[in-house]
Amino acid sequence: MKIYSVEIGKSIRKGLTISLKERLKFISFDKKASKTCVSIFFPDIVYSSIALPKIEDEDTLQILIKSRMSAVLEEGKEYSFVIHKREDISENESLFDVYGIPVDKFYETLTVLGENTDNVELFTVDIFSLIPISQKICGGKICFHFYGDTEKVLITVSKGEELLYLRSIPLPDFTEPSDLTNIYYENFNMTYMFAVQNRRINVESIVISGSSASDQEFIKLCRELTNLDLHIPTADSFITGISQNDFMDFLIPIGTALLKQDYDFSPPPVKKEKYFKKLSKILFTFSIFFLVMLTAGIFSVYADISEKEHRFLSLKNSIQEKVRSINNKITKNKIRYYTEYIKHIEKSEELNPVFVFDQMPSLFELLDENKITIDNSDKKQIIQIISEHQFSSLSEMLSFKLRLNDVLRNYKNIHKNIQENKEKLSLRVELRIERESNENK
Template identity: 30%
Template sequence: MSLITVEISDGKVKGAVLKRYNSFVEIVDYNINRTGRYYISVFYQDFIHSKIVIPPVRDENTLSFLIKNKLSDKLESGVNYIFLPVKNREVSENQVEYDVYAVPEKLFFEAVERLNIKDLTSIEVFTLSQFALSGITSKISGDETVFMTYTDEEKFIVTVSQNGKILYTRSTKIPEFVNDEQQLINFYYENFNLTYIYVAQNQGIDIDVIGLVGEISKNEQFVELIHTFSNKPVYTVLPELFVKKGSFEQFNSYVIQIGSLNIKDTYNFLPVDVKHKKIFSGASKKLSYLLVLVLLIFSFLNLNKFMDLKERFFRLKNSYYSLKQTFQREVLSKELTYDQIVYLVRYINLLSPERKTIYILNRLSGILSVIRDENINITYSEGKRYITIRSDQKFKSVKEIEDFKRKLKNELDKLNDFKIRDRSVYNIDNLTGKIFLEIVKER
């Protein structure tokens, strides 16, 4: 499928269709009006960035709630935001520091409308042009801290990053009065100079090398000026590191678009609902492939076994649709957290039509909704299915332990046709629990 990578900047759309060859890409077309996987970058200067310290949480909704509270004085009332929390460090056992970036959600939907994208699950990456530059440095810099500078006809961007992690970014539009080469060099140098001093002195970031991409990489006079000023190695990025059969000119014209293919998922501003839909879509495809596999096996079996197999197949098919409908209903109604959806996708990888794993997982769904971070193992022997579930749980209070035990018991009681041995141990002193369930289901 085509890789369609696009930048939207100052109302203009600039895109290309790429073909991937392992770690290289080739620009094969510039007509982006087609179906494919989208990588979208938007040049947006008014994003919110703040460092916050909050308790460690895994639930996405709780994390979003805490972020909104911390940033309440910076968020515009009545506006929905996409939050991008990047974990920095653990301040203490109960405190974690995040770099949080936020953009209005309408930015995403305006891009979707502008590109006339009908299927939101076809969007792989939605990010900012400033962040897309980190996809260039992450591939070439190793452990070095790179002061990457990019310009085109409209803007000047600096993104400082190390190993793909963004440490600082700044951007500005090129004023209309800058209309000759010397004025342009002066504008470049002034902005470079001020940004470099701020990053090195105010932010305390040790810069190892300076990288140049875009229009600025072609200006030898500017290269000499910044080398003299910074006394740091200055290099222009070689197209050969990224593009197959691409020229220097072509690469530097599509740096943002190429960079968006390589950014860390940490800097992907896809809305949570779209991520959920993508996970559900992928899970549905896996289940569909499973049915195709069953049909292929069925087509090669002896016709004398037709009636028996037909009955088994329809039981499997009914289980499949039951699970799929339950999965879809819960995802679309947002009854599941993002982590729980990831768990369901992992369980789908265990599916086996012959061993009725769909049926088993569907029956265990109540238990799995109570237990978090579980390790599940299903084995088969002599017509029986043996399931073990292990998990280490942490609680905030004794009451939470009792609530957990009550919910788990309620779910276990529903499995009256299973043999269950609960060997879980709880410690009320340190508020932990080691969950160990042994479950047997006969054929």
């Protein structure tokens, strides 16, 4: 799989196309892939550690997070969150680290890139792109990772995949190269001492990357301050086909390509749509594979029978063999058997539930289906869907009902039952879809 990973900073924008295998392979600095990973410089990320109950419903969880983080969220703005569980604090509650950025940053970035939501594989903040680099170098040790270039400083403290602390600092515009050593060290010193003394984090290893990794005076000062193992990432450990200098220059987009989907800040509706499309594709592929294997198995058996039949007939004289071969090659019983077999394949295709998802995308993008049951009979298929929704206001609930009714008007053979609770601002939607095979139409 090829992917284009691009980094967007204050004024710098750079990317590269790479092949995602066991080890990354550089392909081009130009875009040569349909899928894109994006990391942006956003120092104003909101963060909080909050206790949350164990809730399966994603929409309800989002409402709870917004409520408990309201003190740090800008009023009137929608946010997209990344959530990481730290520990269970009771039988029904767990402690989570929650990071959030405004949803409009996602759509602004897509406009800048000229991309659409279908092409964006991952959307994240550049500071999280350091985590795969730190994990590869430090393993399970607590790692203090300092990244510096001409426009920003990024610092993470992590242990494996767990992020313990982060800091993102924009550098002043028109910073002189001669000032970078002092700027780098000032931020390194202040953040390191804060993490060790105030946060009581036992840092075990140091990683320095980006332009700052070539600043020997800065590296010397860091060694003297920490007296710890200091590591410079090397290209050979992460990617083939690229020089060490280019690796350091493109370390953020390379780290983004290695980052897990857990750090995707795409808006919830976009995440849900991507998940739905992937699930539909998997189900469709599995269905086709099953039908192909079934068909192959039937014809394999038939071929074996034909071969044995041919050997038997070859024992007869040439005239009798040809006559019997013609007469017995396809018998009436075989014709009847394969006619029924083909009819069953056609019926299986007609009543395959995967086609319901493909034919009604606007309906399933709107629903938050909790339960789907499928009942196949000889004449028709009945699909029953139960979808439960929680709203933050009455107007939001009414707006949802209007959109649902508009969508349902586009489809036939759907029976609906909507139960609403205005006091709890909740809806329960029950749908019954009836599909008949062609032979009954």
